[in-house]
Amino acid sequence: MGRRKNKNRIVENVVILDAGAEGKCIARPEEADGRVVFITGVAPKDVVDVRVTKQRKSYWEATPVKFHSYSDERVEPFCKHFGVCGGCKWQHLSYENQLKYKQKQVKDNLERLAKVELPEIKPILASDETTFYRNKLEYTFSSRRWLTKEQISSGEDFDNRALGFHIPGRFDKIVDIDECYLQAEPSNTIRLEINKYARENDLEFYDVVNHTGLLRNLMIRSSQTTQDLMVMLQITAFNEKTESLLHFIKDSFPEITSLQYVINTKKNDTFHDLEVVCFDGKDYITETMEGLEFRIQAKSFYQTNSIQAYNLYKITRDFAGLTGNEVVYDLYTGTGTIANFVAKQAKQVIGVEYVEAAIEDAKVNSKLNGIENTLFYAGDMKDVLNEEFLEKHARPDVILTDPPRAGMHPDVIQMLLRIRAKHIVYVSCNPATQARDLQLLDEKYSVKAIQPVDMFPQTHHVENVVLLELK
Template sequence: MSRKMKHQVLEGLTIERIASEGKCVAHYEGKVVFVSQVAPGDVVDVRVTKGRSSFLEGDVIHIQHYSPDREEPFCSHFGVCGGCKWQHISYPLQLSYKRQQVIDQFQRIAKVPIPEVQPIIGAASSTYYRNKLDYTFSNNRWLTKEEIDSGETFERSALGFHVPKRFDKIVDIQHCYLQEGISNEVRNSLRSFALAEAISFYDIVKQTGILRNLIIRNTLTTETMVIVQFGEDNAEAIEKVMSFLKTNFPQITSLLYVVNLKKNETFHDLDVITYSGRDHIEEEMEGLRFRIGPKSFYQTNPAQAQRLYEVAREFAGLTGEEVVYDLYTGTGTIASFVARQAKEVIGIEYVEAAIEDAKLNAEINGLTNTRFYAGDMKDMFTAEFIQQHARPDVVITDPPRAGMHADVVQTLLDLEAPKIVYVSCNPGTQARDVALLAEKYDVTAIQPVDMFPQTYHVENVVLLTKKSPSA
């Protein structure tokens, strides 16, 4: 029955609430209907795009009544580029929904007793908070319905973001509200210069063209890194582009480029050429300096990253006598952040280049009580590893969205450290892992942090304390 409903229009559905991944929920004849780009309280007409026995998915084709909680999106690209999907919802309401998302995930998945989830720590600024943006050049700009219907001919070159689910289509971004500083000016000026100089934009399908990708990184210390990826090793064009950027934007402290002839935009295995300035930028947090190279990972919302790390450190309850393990340490930012309050910090990370960054950052900051090791977490974090090093009093773990490998969870259970501080960008997989750890641990504190305003993503910190023998 449900498959036959595909393309059917369901009229007058009342949007009830926000569910996981930002989709909203309505009901039709006993079925759950998931709808995107709406707000609770909207009354909408929906065209069904997917049908299953237990639920439907659909797109809004008409809004009969707007929710009083709606706000006018501030970005002209809203609904097309795929970013900032919650612009139409007030920021206080976004925070409320994100906190509820954490509660729902723990009730539905973890199914263990939990304390009251603390009010979410919101961002001081809900726009211009990112320190890194990746733009793609394309000769196949996404055209709006109005442009297509007009029958006119339009410039097809674009520099912007991928249309969701369309790898070959790029939205030409005029102004992005995610990154402050010279970011918008650099992007728009480079686009205009390239068009005037007839420097080809990349053909994503044919994989030809000179200009391929633009990455802009900045810091709270007002340093800026610009990386240009070229799809062809064209010395004349490369010199034109890089000279233009150097001359017109002296604020760029690190001007780099990459020649990438591969079939994807990743460049971690390629040489990065320093055209002007330094080969890195530096961020500061609580007096600590962190060197960020073109291949380095660093939290994309640095102001909120400090709040997140403060929560993790508070949950750890360090007195200066503890040995701390920092699992999935990345470039060692959390490890360095807590090192001054710990006896020793041992960080483990599978990306070897990240570990080298971690060691360098520790050295820059004069931290002599940190040690870092590279290797697959499930292979490194074992009973043998623990026997060779000091047993931890506190384990801080910040895994990727997929959560922790089952072997890592089992090692934590065998280890029985007094405290585990679990930092996660995915409360669903975090709740799954907590359910497994509940055999020996109680959840004693939960603190969500909003790292990504205008989106449904939420970061969450959980404190797990070892159960007493009588428990």
Template sequence: MRRNCGSETLIPDVEIIDIAEEGKGVGKASDLVLFIDKGVPGDMVDVSVYRKKKNFAEAKITGFKRLSSHRTEPFCQHFGVCGGCKWQHMTYGAQLQYKQKSVTDALTRLAKTDLTGLEPILPSAETQFYRNKLEFTFSNKRWLTGADDITPDSIDMNALGFHVPLRFDKILDIEKCWLQADPSNEIRNKIRQYALVNQLSFYDLRNHEGALRNLIIRTSSTGELMVIVVFAYADDELINDLMEYVKQEFPQITSLLYICNQKKNDTIFDQEIHVYAGRDHIFEEMQGLRFKIGPKSFYQTNSRQAHELYKIAHDFAGFTGNELVYDLYTGAGTIANFVARSVKKVIGVEYVPSAIEDAKINSTINHIDNTEFYAGDMKDVLTAGFMNQHGKPDVVITDPPRAGMHADVVSRLLEMEAPKIVYVSCNAATQARDIALLKEKYDVKRIRPVDMFPHTQHVENVVLLTLRMVEQN
């Protein structure tokens, strides 16, 4: 029974039956689909609808009638405000269950795929402190929470932390983040304290004023550490004083860098990198391979689980040692170099020229001489002429961004007719869309989801497609 209370509608006894990508529970009231903040499948709740559309509504929980067996206590003090770990209120076992479900739903609904080859999701060995890179934002517009002790004279609006969801100009001040191992939290907190004590100005994201913009921290499995401080303008005294403080407080930093970014956006790919102390890079290791990681380099942010992901891709490919492999969206050549010793040759293609330079360096570092890398838009590079020059691939490995592959790239793959395609994706929906097109000539043989990011809705998925044999008349 629904009843109105002011501008909100109260609905009792709603059972949460699923969970949506944004961490909201899914329930139904008659024909109305409800997306419910912090609902967990199995909960029975009373809710208040605060936003209604034609076929669905958004609601918040006003009371519990039954708690789900999947519900658990969040361990982070910032849960519910920070947008990072939206599934933290659900047990890890349940997270895996619903990630696997999201993959199967996408493949059956969008690709009409036979799930005979579906294998169980691979859990992450680490569910806390698993990221090797975090980026924080300085702001003079701190997001105020109910936990803030606010009086007219005590409001400090400076913050160093993460963007509040849907509020580009508001930053949640982070005391402890459970995503990156020490000394990440200590570095961030000490830099913030230094800035406050020395009255350095935090960036105004609307007016584009203030000295301090961003802080990027990268760690590696080798124990090396990179810290990048991004300033909004070049004040030599301010920069030198802060960087010297960081250097003295954290002598274990391998690569201490800074950037002066005077643009209105935060991207650093077009910015000059200044080395204050140490090297301009750190090293990552995986299965006896070393990878050079610079401030602009792409590397999977869960190092340990990336190794497991690549092992699955390698296994799905079933290499015999004589294959020519095309590695599409190769990035810094991580997968290409990972499989190079198992095949005859690898051709890597990537849109970002700097990533291709990283890929070449990573081959050189590891004394790998059977790789070649090319930069350019995938749909423009991957032509019939390119294949004629380099040969028809025996295996294509493709690991595109969340948007999936351009339709022209899918068409090229259909024309190419490689016997095997190993499709690695961070978005099961766009992967399923592409597979629906590839099914014209390919069959899905194996599927394996991989959890790279515990406590979030994100899931990687690896699919093996094999070329269908066509009988000749």
């Protein structure tokens, strides 16, 4: 029963029914009067008392305050930072159950939102590696370390500096990470040694509220197919202290093949409009895939799970059914990874991407691999993909599209309906917006195949590939 009717009311003995969006779970207690309640920090089949933190007309949000019984789908989290750090929110679920709920997420979204005729959804492709699978991590330096209630009440004098990840919902608080299970060594060792050196040598950690301090961010990129390793620092000034830190990193970790820095005095951490300086080594690292080499610079986008990305691209290529005679449009091509990956099986591949620097990377990767049947264009998709573009280039037989989480712009979808390519292969990291777009494409296209792919174990995120065929 509800003890209070205000915003922070307690609802007792809530049975958690299912996994929901953004890593939360859902329940429908009687006290919610038919509303769905989204609850953080629980698992399906848990029975808990919850505190309601937000009330809206159609839903509530809540957090657990007491557990009466734990789900048999739970496992013991292996990371000491679980529940505090914003990553790996499904670490308390067995991997088998993670896959089950990701498969269900795809099925529910496509059936509930797309409302189109669907074939049987193929079983989700599991990741061989469930830890240490990422090739890139970005850590934040902060003078505002997150402390638990137990740490605060202990009376101990804690160092307020931190190098780690943001606390969910807090832009100003960082948890100091001892060990992370997302990226293989020497990632953890590099972060710990930089953290130690910076403290011992009194380098100021950044204060995001007052915008003061010297050290802002640390990015580590590691190739999973070569021995390349990139480290990049975001700093507010290049001076004697930061130069000494860079020399320390270089001397301590000779395996680093690309050591870079960027001076950022802005009030945000984005650096894509800033100059990246190569302090030592090359200004890129290399990944390989089926004999192709892909150069990745500090600003480049590349799938953060390299091994599973290869499986994702193979599925995309198989769905496209290329014979060597097709003209392929690769929309939202990024650095042209998919475009270059399928180029040998196509007559021509034309990639379009909003970020101009990414298009330059795509061109470099084509040249590096001796690929001569690709063309790349930079610009807003809804502006580039028009009738003039179609008159200039051959009309596509196959369209590959891998848009951001927001999905495709309605103007782009209308253009796809006018182009009438025989096949569209739609890769998505958000089944909800993918489902919305499939409903719009249903005017002229039928869904012929669906393949979910788990790119990010221990999280709720799921990739999904859909094959569409012209009716």
